Amino acid sequence: MAVVLDAMGGDKAPHLIVEGAIQAADLGMKIHLVGISEKIEPLAKSHKNISIVHASDVVGMCDSPSSVLRKKKESSIAVGVRLAKELKIPFVSAGNTGACMAAALFTFGRISGIKRPPIASIFPQTTSGSCIVLDVGANVDCDVENLLQFALLGVCYAQTVLGLESPRVGLLSNGQEDKKGNILTLEANQALRESSLNFIGNVEGFDVLSGNCDVVVCDGFVGNVLLKTAEGILKLTRSLVKKSLSAKSLPSEDFSRFIQEMSIFDPYKPIHCGAPLLGIKGHCSIVHGGADAKTILGACISAEQFGQSKILAKIQETIQG
Amino acid sequence: MAVVLDAMGGDKAPHLIVEGAIQAADLGMKIHLVGISEKIEPLAKSHKNISIVHASDVVGMCDSPSSVLRKKKESSIAVGVRLAKELKIPFVSAGNTGACMAAALFTFGRISGIKRPPIASIFPQTTSGSCIVLDVGANVDCDVENLLQFALLGVCYAQTVLGLESPRVGLLSNGQEDKKGNILTLEANQALRESSLNFIGNVEGFDVLSGNCDVVVCDGFVGNVLLKTAEGILKLTRSLVKKSLSAKSLPSEDFSRFIQEMSIFDPYKPIHCGAPLLGIKGHCSIVHGGADAKTILGACISAEQFGQSKILAKIQETIQG
Missing domain, CATH: 3.40.718.10 (Isopropylmalate Dehydrogenase)
Structure with missing residues (x-):
């Protein structure tokens, strides 16, 4: 402790x-x-x-x-x-x-x-689970081997820290179809398909929050853009909601329902507060x-x-x- | 018409x-x-x-x-x-x-x-302006010349359609400092610094909405991830808010203030409904x-x-x- x-x-x-x-x-x-x-x-x-x-x-x-x-x-x-x-x-x-x-x-x-230790960020999900996204910034230029290792590391994290037996791994891309992607992800998709991991295929930006997968693999440049976009928008919408609604003028039932709905994005949940270097x-x-x-x-x-x-x-x- | x-x-x-x-x-x-x-x-x-x-x-x-x-x-x-x-x-x-x-x-x-026509997406901003992000998916692997042309095309759009005189151009990266970036963006940063554009430097994912710049340049892979992440989160928070707050139980003053605050993200504003190929x-x-x-x-x-x-x-x- x-x-x-x-x-x-x-x-x-x-x-x-x-x-x-x-x-x-x-x-x-x-x-x-x-x-x-x-x-x-x-x-x-x-x-x-x-x-x-x-x-x-x-x-x-x-x-x-x-x-x-x-x-x-x-x-x-x-x-x-x-x-x-x-x-x-x-x-x-x-x-x-x-x-x-x-x-x-x-x-x-x-x-x-x-080869290249990645930083893993743990995103909240609408299904109240968590999604590990890696890399979110340690390695901005990656090769296929790096991405495969990120997948393995993410799975180890999901198994030992989150207690998931067979974590679903997704590859961040610009479309769900296998043929969607840039040079790096097209090759990585194939390598992940051939691996023994529970690879569910390509996923898109929003899947990080949607609950469709447990581990999302990407290079540190794209992962960082995703992280900062998501963080910024969540912070903004929270502040907009806070600004325009004052708790006391809301019927208490409605307010507590609202807080509960938004709580999946609680940035203070310990797991979302720090990003481990794996x-x-x-x-x-x-x-x-x-x-x-x-x-x-x-x-x-x-x-x-x-x-x-x-x-x-x-x-x-x-x-x- | x-x-x-x-x-x-x-x-x-x-x-x-x-x-x-x-x-x-x-x-x-x-x-x-x-x-x-x-x-x-x-x-x-x-x-x-x-x-x-x-x-x-x-x-x-x-x-x-x-x-x-x-x-x-x-x-x-x-x-x-x-x-x-x-x-x-x-x-x-x-x-x-x-x-x-x-x-x-x-x-x-x-x-x-x-060389490579990009798709431009027009994001709403908290400052009630708009930000042109390009490319959001047409070209997933780009070189520096492509990114420079995207910047020029974005500026043309901002000048002729949005009526901005000297649009501020940002380069999407993993940090604001010039030395942050992957191989492509480090080189593009330098090229944009040497151009005659009103280049404000690197920007991060959230700057697309923050009102800090008018044109954000990136390759179509990263741009697509950004677009889908932002769209997904905005859609989700809107539905959470809608689900947990029923208009009639809210004091009308609060509700209209809330709607006004959220309206900057109105997905039905015509400019946000279609993405032109430039x-x-x-x-x-x-x-x-x-x-x-x-x-x-x-x-x-x-x-x-x-x-x-x-x-x-x-x-x-x-x-x-």
């Missing part, structure tokens, strides 16, 4: 990150909060479940990913990932995604046989830069579940299998 | 297509309805603004695009596009997109200098296969505006100039 949390990463760091840490600590989680101690100590006060680990440097959102390995070895990301490896617990950060990836790849290392010998969960305290809380909870799952062994077995 | 309308294209053809045609004709538009006359005559009855043009064949949604040029020369799409060329008016279809494109390319021909020597507007009568009406209105604009001359001047 412990995670290492980067106190300095994110648009609202360190105060909202620390606030999220306190919420998680209040629930009994042990949080190792890494960052500039004089900045975080006054915020965290002395919580029995929070230990503060000093890191003298910070990776900025505009720093190059490799800076964490060269100039900023004492940054909260670099120190945090090293600590997570030592303690064998997950690392969570809302900081510079590229730097988190670089530090995690360098420190934990890739699971043998994995295929490394450790646990690294990447959180949206704009994360608030509640999102940090959710990310800590899901990272911890992820850390306690048997996913690393499962991936090793599958890839080397 | 006239268009050629494919009566046989779309999931709900011919009845909802004809219904849309009647609505347009009632507004004074002249509609040339093309299809199997014995099927459409009983539906259209005798409307003074509707003329029925018989076409003995139909292109199915699963037919290959090239079928329209070989086996199905007497299909409603092939006959309709030939008629539109002859009458110098726009062609509108909710049928097989690939077949529409093939027929339009073959019959109208490309404007000299245009760069051909004619007008071809592609409508969603699931189109209902109101969408067909909107598509006829926007196609007609498109036909009366000076876009063809503007494109010719821009590309050849």
Whole structure:
């Protein structure tokens, strides 16, 4: 029940990150909060479940990913990932995604046989299940072998973390027919058809939410566009609804029905709060830069579940299998 | 004030297509309805603004695009596009997109200098403007030259149809920074920076709706994923809202405020009902296969505006100039 949390990463760091840490600590989680101690100590006060680990440097959102390995070895990301490896617990950060990836790849290392670790994002579905989309940004140019590995990694995640026996895998394309796609996906479709996976064929953008499949495979460029489009629209419609309807003027029955309907898109469900980097010998969960305290809380909870799952062994077995 | 309308294209053809045609004709538009006359005559009855043009064949949604040029020369799409060329008016279809494109390319021909005509989709924006996204599906594998031409075509559209003087052009990528992107977009970013266009840099999925730019450039694979994701989520949230709130139980003030807020996403605004194929020597507007009568009406209105604009001359001047 412990995670290492980067106190300095994110648009609202360190105060909202620390606030999220306190919420998680209040629930009994042990949080190792890494960052500039004089900045975080006054915020965290002395919580029995929070230990503060000093890191003298910070990776900025505009720093190059490799800076964490060269100039900023004492940054909260670099120190945090090293600590997570030592303690064998997950690392969570809302900081510079590229730097988190670089530090995690360098420190934990890739699971043998994995070419390009992807970032997996867990989307809510209208059927109240979840859909794993990968890659959502780690690898913007991919080949067929990469996509096949993403499918395998997604299936491992769905089996060990979501508890699905035979996850349905879809390939993101511009149409459901096998002959629809670009050069990469046409070839990947064929390779997936020939694999032993439960491949349901091509899927389209909206299928990520529709409940038609459990794992959606795509390159990190397309996945990132999909993620940001979906996030943006969901956020916008929530705010439009909120803006135009005031709870008190609504008959309470209607309002609670409405909230229930919209709750499938609750961005604070822990599983939607952090995106794990899959295929490394450790646990690294990447959180949206704009994360608030509640999102940090959710990310800590899901990272911890992820850390306690048997996913690393499962991936090793599958890839080397 | 006239268009050629494919009566046989779309999931709900011919009845909802004809219904849309009647609505347009009632507004004074002249509609040339093309299809199997014995099927459409009983539906259209005798409307003074509707003329029925018989076409003995139909292109199915699963037919290959090239079928329209070989086996199905007497299909409603092939006959309709030939008629539109002859009458110098726009062609509108909710049928097989690939077949529409093939027929339009073959019959109208490309404007000299245009390599790959893209399909442009016009997205609503939160700022009540519109954003042109292209390509949304015509060309799934693109090079830098293609993307540059899409930018030019989008600007021509924004200037002549939307009346914008200096449209802001964004390049769809996985981050706003110039160094974010895949091989294609990194190169395209540089080329757009060196162009004379009002290039605002990389944009992300949600910027299509946010009002930050007027023209968003991407390859047809990514654009199609974006389009279908956005459409699906907007449709879903609308139905969730509708399902959970019944108009009569809401204080009327709240309800009308809500409807107003959501109306920026009105899918029936004519400009959002049809997606023009740009760069051909004619007008071809592609409508969603699931189109209902109101969408067909909107598509006829926007196609007609498109036909009366000076876009063809503007494109010719821009590309050849």
